[in-house]
Amino acid sequence: MRKAFITQENLSVLSGDLERAGRKVVVPRPSATGRMEYGAAQSGSLTHLGGALPARSLKATFLPPTEALLRWKNAKDDVVLEPSEPKALPTVVLGARPCDAAALAILDKVMDWDYHDDPWFARRKATTIVSLACDGVDSSCFCTSVGLSPDTTKGSDVLLTAVDGGYLVEALSEKGEALLEENKTRFTAARGEAQAAERRKAATDKVRKNLAVDARTVKDWLGGNFEHPFFKLGSRCHACGACAAVCPTCHCFDIVDEPEGLEGGTRRRNWDTCQTSKFTLHGSGHNPRNDQHARLRQRVMHKFHIYSERFGETLCTGCGRCARACPGGMDLLEALREIDKLRRSSRPSAAPIVTPTNPPISGGAR
Amino acid sequence: MNELRQLARKLLADKTVGVVIGYEEGQGAVTRPSFATSPEQAEKLVFDARCVQNLASYLSPRRSTVRSLGKPAVVVKACDAKALAGLIREAQVKREDVVVISVACGGVLADPRSGKALSEAMVADRCRDCDGAHTSLADHKVGQAKAPAFGSPKVDARLAELQAMTAPQRFAFFKSVFSECTRCNVCREVCPMCFCARCMADKSEPQWIESSPHLRGNFAWHMLRAMHLAGRCVGCNECERACPAGIPLSLITRKMQKVVSERFGYSPSDDPNVPAPTGAFRLDDAQEFIR
Amino acid sequence: MSTATAIENKSPASAGRFEPRIAAFVCNWCTYTGADLAGTSRVQMMPNVRMVRLPCTGRIDTAFIIKAFERGADGVIVSGCHPGDCHYSEGNYHARRRFAMFKELMNFMGIDERRVTFSWVSASEGRKWGDVVDETIERVRALGPFDDYKTLLEETP
Numbered sequence: 001m002r003k004a005f006i007t008q009e010n011l012s013v014l015s016g017d018l019e020r021a022g023r024k025v026v027v028p029r030p031s032a033t034g035r036m037e038y039g040a041a042q043s044g045s046l047t048h049l050g051g052a053l054p055a056r057s058l059k060a061t062f063l064p065p066t067e068a069l070l071r072w073k074n075a076k077d078d079v080v081l082e083p084s085e086p087k088a089l090p091t092v093v094l095g096a097r098p099c100d101a102a103a104l105a106i107l108d109k110v111m112d113w114d115y116h117d118d119p120w121f122a123r124r125k126a127t128t129i130v131s132l133a134c135d136g137v138d139s140s141c142f143c144t145s146v147g148l149s150p151d152t153t154k155g156s157d158v159l160l161t162a163v164d165g166g167y168l169v170e171a172l173s174e175k176g177e178a179l180l181e182e183n184k185t186r187f188t189a190a191r192g193e194a195q196a197a198e199r200r201k202a203a204t205d206k207v208r209k210n211l212a213v214d215a216r217t218v219k220d221w222l223g224g225n226f227e228h229p230f231f232k233l234g235s236r237c238h239a240c241g242a243c244a245a246v247c248p249t250c251h252c253f254d255i256v257d258e259p260e261g262l263e264g265g266t267r268r269r270n271w272d273t274c275q276t277s278k279f280t281l282h283g284s285g286h287n288p289r290n291d292q293h294a295r296l297r298q299r300v301m302h303k304f305h306i307y308s309e310r311f312g313e314t315l316c317t318g319c320g321r322c323a324r325a326c327p328g329g330m331d332l333l334e335a336l337r338e339i340d341k342l343r344r345s346s347r348p349s350a351a352p353i354v355t356p357t358n359p360p361i362s363g364g365a366r
Numbered sequence: 367m368n369e370l371r372q373l374a375r376k377l378l379a380d381k382t383v384g385v386v387i388g389y390e391e392g393q394g395a396v397t398r399p400s401f402a403t404s405p406e407q408a409e410k411l412v413f414d415a416r417c418v419q420n421l422a423s424y425l426s427p428r429r430s431t432v433r434s435l436g437k438p439a440v441v442v443k444a445c446d447a448k449a450l451a452g453l454i455r456e457a458q459v460k461r462e463d464v465v466v467i468s469v470a471c472g473g474v475l476a477d478p479r480s481g482k483a484l485s486e487a488m489v490a491d492r493c494r495d496c497d498g499a500h501t502s503l504a505d506h507k508v509g510q511a512k513a514p515a516f517g518s519p520k521v522d523a524r525l526a527e528l529q530a531m532t533a534p535q536r537f538a539f540f541k542s543v544f545s546e547c548t549r550c551n552v553c554r555e556v557c558p559m560c561f562c563a564r565c566m567a568d569k570s571e572p573q574w575i576e577s578s579p580h581l582r583g584n585f586a587w588h589m590l591r592a593m594h595l596a597g598r599c600v601g602c603n604e605c606e607r608a609c610p611a612g613i614p615l616s617l618i619t620r621k622m623q624k625v626v627s628e629r630f631g632y633s634p635s636d637d638p639n640v641p642a643p644t645g646a647f648r649l650d651d652a653q654e655f656i657r
Numbered sequence: 658m659s660t661a662t663a664i665e666n667k668s669p670a671s672a673g674r675f676e677p678r679i680a681a682f683v684c685n686w687c688t689y690t691g692a693d694l695a696g697t698s699r700v701q702m703m704p705n706v707r708m709v710r711l712p713c714t715g716r717i718d719t720a721f722i723i724k725a726f727e728r729g730a731d732g733v734i735v736s737g738c739h740p741g742d743c744h745y746s747e748g749n750y751h752a753r754r755r756f757a758m759f760k761e762l763m764n765f766m767g768i769d770e771r772r773v774t775f776s777w778v779s780a781s782e783g784r785k786w787g788d789v790v791d792e793t794i795e796r797v798r799a800l801g802p803f804d805d806y807k808t809l810l811e812e813t814p
Contacts, residue, residue: 032542033612056610065548066578066813139394234431236399238423238608240555245548245610258576261728268578271548276555278568292431324479327419327556327608329398528765537767537805545813566720574720576727580813582806586723589762593719596758618765625761630754647750649740655760656753657776657789 003190007166010186012046024091028054049095052136057248058100062123066270073264086119091127098152099143099317101131103248105155109311128175131156140320142211150203163192211333213340221343222305234292236328241273243322249315370508374408384436389417396478413469416478420602422449423558439465447501447636448600449558454638468500470509492603494519501636521620546611549579553605559598596622597643600634677731677797681708682717684737686744687779694783702787703794715748719759726806732772732797739777
């Protein structure tokens with residue numbers, strides 16, 4: 001795959017080129033509330049892409065907080081359904097953080113599991129992701145603990161690394177190659193490779209110091225210790241779901257029907273979170289996850305046990321946003337450290353861990 | 367600090383309470399809520415300008431995990447005490463079921479993660495009009511009360527800017543900030559006064575508030591949240607601090623606080639016997655807007 | 658103005674002008690009865706109002722007003738018993754506080770407060786009801802359709 005170089009100025013020009021070519025350009029930029037967030041680029045104002053992680057992840061670009069799935073109309077003796085076309089504009093993300101790009105590749109598995117999520121894949125297909133090797137590592141980052149790194153290429157089509165005067169550019173996929181080819185006048189011969197390697201190593205070393213645990217190894221302990229007292233974690237949790245709102249891999253949604261008068265209405269899907277009691281509340285009033293201890297356990301289990309059992313991947317990219325966002329001061333790094341300690345001190349279980357696996361639902365709408 | 371720990375130790379040792387809800391060192395440079403259930407655990411307790419959380423939130427009847435720890439003693443700042451008074455006023459907590467430890471607070475940081483020291487620039491906005499006095503609810507007072515001396519709240523200046531705009535400009539402003547709202551409900555869940563077992567926003571028949579985070583649903587949510595908190599909100603600003611989208615919710619809560627104060631002469635009070643303005647009325651309440 | 662012209666002005670078909678949709682939330686004991694009296698007294702008024710009867714203004718949640726706008730109302734009337742006349746003694750006093758706060762909130766959010774009329778209309782004020790209705794319709798007609806609110810759904814990014 002080809003390597004190249006682009007100046008900061010040319011990157012700005014490239015952003016304009018892409019917009020003129022009819023592509024939506026998504027970059028980290030100040031949101032309406034003044035925070036750095038991924039969002040549509042303001043024409044001609046592309047500044048340095050680096051720095052701290054955007055406050056929320058990139059998932060909203062692929063799984064919007066609300067999305068119409070279909071409209072229904074009440075006819076005389078019938079209900080007429082009109083499926084909504086997914087909005088999947090040709091898009092280029094410039095300056096995605098590698099952890100956020102990796103999350104998309106991880107989520108592809110569940111989105112193509114028992115049901116092929118058309119809107120998700122329509123947007124995945126229409127989008128080229130240009131990541132920036134992360135230079136905003138802080139004390140909550142732990143991507144190296146889930147097998148990633150600040151310069152991971154997973155899920156990215158192009159990887160940029162900030163070097164003196166601009167960015168080292170590496171194409172990683174056919175889409176990435178195509179992007180470089182289509183805009184080749186903006187790129188020059190690769191340079192700064194040694195500096196890039198040095199910076200990327202420095203960032204990786206910095207993350208490593210935050211959490212000396214391989215979070216992929218806690219899977220088996222979790223599977224065998226569902227009732228462990230460790231999971232009495234819930235006291236300081238507000239059950240607010242801020243963690244899920246900022247998480248790149250939390251993908252649960254709620255489907256609601258919103259009527260518009262008597263004529264019809266819209267079925268929408270909206271972000272949801274397993275941290276609220278309503279998430280599992282049955283119509284009977286019974287709630288299988290009846291307290292916050294159980295809900296937090298679910299969050300840890302889903303990320304580090306259930307998903308890896310089913311898909312061979314950890315449902316976490318170590319971005320650390322949950323720890324930064326938690327109003328109650330919960331910290332996943334601390335929890336992983338504790339679990340790792342318990343894992344090391346526990347005897348290896350004699351019996352293999354049995355996890356019920358649901359067979360895929362056959363005859364889906366594939 | 368020693369005074370606080372000693373007190374907590376004593377309360378736990380003689381079984382006056384089952385849990386002391388206070389603050390402890392968290393990960394990194396921040397503090398976080400702490401739930402000390404044994405005299406030994408009382409040694410973890412700290413209090414300083416990083417202790418931003420309103421611990422009265424944990425006394426809400428929705429917190430079953432906290433309630434299961436036994437009778438609580440709670441560490442409160444002057445602002446948090448008003449939320450506790452609200453819970454008592456609205457019959458969610460019985461006064462005799464909680465031991466109130468009032469800590470002297472000279473103001474807390476707007477962003478404890480910044481690692482900066484407390485200063486005029488770094489102080490949480492709500493501390494600017496606080497008198498710092500110990501609450502009259504206190505069963506125990508720790509530390510000498512001192513009034514924080516910082517300028518007037520910045521939210522008031524922003525309110526004045528908004529007030530100077532035309533109505534369509536304000537509508538455009540709220541549209542732009544509400545477009546960031548994903549209806550994660552964090553503002554509701556962290557609020558000490560949002561204690562309903564089932565929120566109006568979670569009801570679907572009829573669905574008064576659309577749960578979808580489109581602008582129409584978001585306007586309905588933020589306006590009705592403002593209405594339900596009017597005269598009850600104590601201005602602790604946990605909602606804004608916790609909002610993952612950074613929506614300036616204090617603009618709305620502060621505005622409603624001013625409306626209630628100007629119209630009904632009510633300010634958030636730490637006296638549970640002062641009736642909330644929405645549960646009371648005067649025969650001569652102004653009605654200039656009614657034909 | 659002759660009776661004939663008055664009636665013509667109050668007919669919806671006049672000259673393709675904008676006909677606002679107005680939702681009215683009224684209490685059973687005073688305003689609804691007053692509106693009934695307006696009808697039996699043959700008070701002429703414009704027909705743009707759809708009325709919802711509730712037991713008391715105390716039952717009028719401000720969510721009703723928002724829902725009316727969501728469902729396409731251009732204006733809203735909220736009306737009940739005069740202070741002191743409440744069938745339930747004090748429902749309207751509580752409502753008055755709520756409406757005062759809501760009015761200020763609407764204004765703060767940038768929703769034109771002229772789109773909502775709050776009034777006290779007693780069972781004997783059929784004539785006043787007619788006036789409240791006509792005034793509200795004319796005022797909202799002048800403001801035009803409430804497109805700001807109606808387009809909120811489509812404007813979601």
